[in-house]
Amino acid sequence: MNNDTRVVRRTKKRKLRKRVYFILIPLLLVFIGLSYAGYLYAKAESTLSDSYQNHGREKSDLRESAVDPLKDNISILIVGVDASDVRNNKNNSRTDTLMLATLNKDKKSVKMVSIPRDSYVYIPEVGYKTKINHAHAYGGIPATIDTVERLMDIPVDYYVKLNFDAFIEVVNAVGGIKVDVPYELYEQNSQDKERAIHLMPGEQKLNGEEALALARTRKLDNDIERGKRQQEIIKTVIKKAISINSVLKFDDIIEAVGSNMTTNMSFDEMKSLISYGTGEGSLGFDTYTLEGHNYQPDGTYYWQLDEVALSETKQMLKQHLELETTATADGSNEETSATDDDESFNY
Numbered sequence: 001m002n003n004d005t006r007v008v009r010r011t012k013k014r015k016l017r018k019r020v021y022f023i024l025i026p027l028l029l030v031f032i033g034l035s036y037a038g039y040l041y042a043k044a045e046s047t048l049s050d051s052y053q054n055h056g057r058e059k060s061d062l063r064e065s066a067v068d069p070l071k072d073n074i075s076i077l078i079v080g081v082d083a084s085d086v087r088n089n090k091n092n093s094r095t096d097t098l099m100l101a102t103l104n105k106d107k108k109s110v111k112m113v114s115i116p117r118d119s120y121v122y123i124p125e126v127g128y129k130t131k132i133n134h135a136h137a138y139g140g141i142p143a144t145i146d147t148v149e150r151l152m153d154i155p156v157d158y159y160v161k162l163n164f165d166a167f168i169e170v171v172n173a174v175g176g177i178k179v180d181v182p183y184e185l186y187e188q189n190s191q192d193k194e195r196a197i198h199l200m201p202g203e204q205k206l207n208g209e210e211a212l213a214l215a216r217t218r219k220l221d222n223d224i225e226r227g228k229r230q231q232e233i234i235k236t237v238i239k240k241a242i243s244i245n246s247v248l249k250f251d252d253i254i255e256a257v258g259s260n261m262t263t264n265m266s267f268d269e270m271k272s273l274i275s276y277g278t279g280e281g282s283l284g285f286d287t288y289t290l291e292g293h294n295y296q297p298d299g300t301y302y303w304q305l306d307e308v309a310l311s312e313t314k315q316m317l318k319q320h321l322e323l324e325t326t327a328t329a330d331g332s333n334e335e336t337s338a339t340d341d342d343e344s345f346n347y
Contacts (some may be wrong), residue, residue, distance in 0.1 A: 045267050047258030054264035055142050060155035067157050069103075069272040073321045076101045076265075077148055078112075079161040081136060094133040096164075096216065097230055100148060100156070102320045108276055109284035111320050112234075113313060114227035115148070120295055120302035123147050131302060141262075151310075154317050158265045164190045166260030167215070168208030173252035174240045176205045179233060183220050187213035211237075223303060224289055231287040288313060 059066040067074050080097030098115040117133040125135060125143035135147040145156045168190060171177055180203045189196035189209050197213035199206075206214065215233050218226040241253055276283050290313060295304035 044254050044258075047254055048261075048270060049267045051258055051261045051263055052266060053141075053262045055140075057142070057145075057264065060149065060157055062149060062153075062155035063157070069105075069157075069269050070275075071105070073102065073104050074157045075154055075317075075321065076103065077145060077156045077159040079136070079141065079144060079159055080167070081161060081163050082133075093137060095136045095144060096133070098132065098144075098148065099231070099234075100152060100154065100317070102154070102317050103273075103276065104320050104322070105275075107284065108282075109286070109320070110276070111317060112231060112285070112287050113152075113317065114231055114287070114289040115151075116223040116227055116290060116292070116303045118223055118301060118303040119151075119290060119292070120304050121147060121151050124150060152317065153314050154321070154323075158263065158269070160261060160263045160265070162257075163260050164212055166257055167212055169256030169260065170241070170253055171206070171208035171211045171237060173256050174237065176207050177211055177233070177236045177240060178203060178205050179211070179214065179236060181206075181214060182225075182229075185213070185217050185220065187217045187219075189213065224291075227289045228287070231289075235285060235287070288316075 078097065078099040078101060079095055081093045082096035095117060098117065099112050100115065101110055101112040103110050115132060117131065119132040120129055121132045122129045123132070123135045123138065123143065124146045125139035132147060132151070135144045139146075141159055141161060145159060148154075149156050181199045181201050183201050185197075185199050186195040187197045187199075188194050190212060197210055199210060199214065211233060215230045216226075290305055291309040292303045292305040295302040
């Protein structure tokens, strides 16, 4: 065998190895990707299915029939509860965050309205008006949904209830978030330790505990600004969570959400929401808050909603859901005020 023949054979072997590498490496990457995707799917189905709890409610009383998120525009009530092991109030906690989101399938848009926690509203569960964040303490998710439906005259199709741990763990899972802190603040942490969190003003990266402190604080402004901050923080978390850089963190995100959440959305219904972030066009995301003014009868602070602005917000959400007509909840005893039984929740 001459040298030229050996050279030719070595060249052919090198070319063959290159072809093998070019074929096998992409296939291996695809296999790993599919395996990881399959693992995530199985974990998501198991973890999120365990969060399902519908409280015996098949549909909203303001709907003629149950909705299908694959075909219909829907609404989701986001409920953040102020529950703490330190205060032992897991079963009678107040809501720290209430946001009503409407989703339009064709427009691929979301409108999210923040409802200030001190809003002075009628709570059907007890039959009088008081702060809206007390509804959960009086009757849990069913009472909260009834109160929001009566206030907004909008069907609440689904709810998602999260505690502080979910928020902290999701922010940590995505590696923190970059936000603009408006002013220097001292705030308690999730374990109610006073002045445990100290933030200086300016754009910076926050971990879960720090982001929660920023979302909760209202000492130097008011509940309206607080609601706006919460909306911006939520949008920032969502944007980072669905980014390509967070793909390898999905495992932690699923774990954080699933172990700290209850919802009446089945896993299949959750999957249907993926279409809002895929396909042609980008997701439109608009945020609003309910306007009003300070109201302090008998020394107790409330947020008195502006009826004109409230009516305009209702109409906007109805148009976004493309509702032609909407039933109205019973209005009996609307003007009855809170009694002495409510004093334990005033602060």
